[in-house]
Amino acid sequence: MVMDFEEAIANIDRHLLCFKGLETLQVNLGNKCNQSCAHCHVQAGPEGNKLMSREVMLKIIGFLQKYKGLIVDVTGGCPELNPDFRFFIDSIYESASRLMVRTNLTVFFEPGLDWAAKWYSERGVVLIASLPSCTQENVDKQRGEGVFEKSIAALRMLNKLGYGYEQGLELNLVYNPCADFLPGPQQKLEADYKRELDEEYGIRFNKLFTITNAPIGRFRQYLQANGRLEKYQQLLGEKFNPDAAENIMCRSLISVDYEGTVYNCDFNQALGLPVTDAQGNPATIEQLENILADNLEIITAEHCFCCTAGAGSSCTGSLVK
Numbered sequence: 001m002v003m004d005f006e007e008a009i010a011n012i013d014r015h016l017l018c019f020k021g022l023e024t025l026q027v028n029l030g031n032k033c034n035q036s037c038a039h040c041h042v043q044a045g046p047e048g049n050k051l052m053s054r055e056v057m058l059k060i061i062g063f064l065q066k067y068k069g070l071i072v073d074v075t076g077g078c079p080e081l082n083p084d085f086r087f088f089i090d091s092i093y094e095s096a097s098r099l100m101v102r103t104n105l106t107v108f109f110e111p112g113l114d115w116a117a118k119w120y121s122e123r124g125v126v127l128i129a130s131l132p133s134c135t136q137e138n139v140d141k142q143r144g145e146g147v148f149e150k151s152i153a154a155l156r157m158l159n160k161l162g163y164g165y166e167q168g169l170e171l172n173l174v175y176n177p178c179a180d181f182l183p184g185p186q187q188k189l190e191a192d193y194k195r196e197l198d199e200e201y202g203i204r205f206n207k208l209f210t211i212t213n214a215p216i217g218r219f220r221q222y223l224q225a226n227g228r229l230e231k232y233q234q235l236l237g238e239k240f241n242p243d244a245a246e247n248i249m250c251r252s253l254i255s256v257d258y259e260g261t262v263y264n265c266d267f268n269q270a271l272g273l274p275v276t277d278a279q280g281n282p283a284t285i286e287q288l289e290n291i292l293a294d295n296l297e298i299i300t301a302e303h304c305f306c307c308t309a310g311a312g313s314s315c316t317g318s319l320v321k
Contacts, residue, residue: 028257032045033046093123117158240305
């Protein structure tokens with residue numbers, strides 16, 4: 001029997017369920033993507049039609065101009081497929097202390113997007129790129145046929161633009177398991193990735209982030225179809241790590257969806273669990289300043305155990321080094 005997540009945290013320190021201060025604003029530009037990955041928790045794909053409008057972007061831009069110096073983490077779907085993507089990035093990159101964009105790499109080869117890689121380099125955008133394995137078989141199985149080959153080509157392109165070197169532009173890769181098990185140690189996987197990608201393809205990158213698959217979205221459907229959901233949830237609960245719990249990202253991150261509604265994290269966003277105002281209504285970016293002034297509690301559910309299992313998991317990798 002898996003313990004309730006709120007109870008598990010409260011047994012350590014109930015203050016860990018309270019927001020400690022905004023450091024990162026994560027902005028999801030929509031669920032349109034040129035891939036349909038088997039593990040995708042937002043169930044993005046080519047038919048995605050939930051795209052952030054310029055109107056909502058302007059509200060976020062206004063917030064970031066008032067609160068300069070935040071880390072801004074732009075995601076999707078595939079964020080580059082939002083028609084106002086360039087407008088948004090050009091409007092915020094000078095306000096952010098660190099601007100990160102999560103890219104799937106293959107988007108660089110989509111029609112009309114050949115500008116993206118060089119454009120990123122000119123603005124010094126930190127890129128976080130999905131590459132769940134160093135082998136073609138595993139990547140294509142999870143992300144679609146031909147994805148590995150295009151990803152390698154994109155990484156070579158980024159290296160030529162100065163990405164991935166110690167004194168150059170920052171390029172980080174993301175590993176997530178291809179099935180229902182926890183990632184291995186992040187430092188060891190990073191060393192393995194660097195060796196394999198350098199020796200086989202001459203590719204360089206800065207860091208590897210290991211992220212545990214959340215049992216929601218397509219991955220939940222996969223687990224249910226194979227009768228493994230309960231076992232996976234049990235695994236996450238059994239591997240609960242108090243040290244990881246002390247560093248959960250939702251204590252310093254707010255996630256904004258395509259409509260401007262705010263959440264404690266991207267997983268809560270995918271599940272429709274928004275931050276609420278004093279009347280219990282979903283809160284929006286316009287209300288965020290007032291909400292942050294209160295003692296904001298974090299909304300939790302069973303899926304939260306994916307962030308505290310083993311070495312822990314966040315949008316920038318493991319939580320326990």
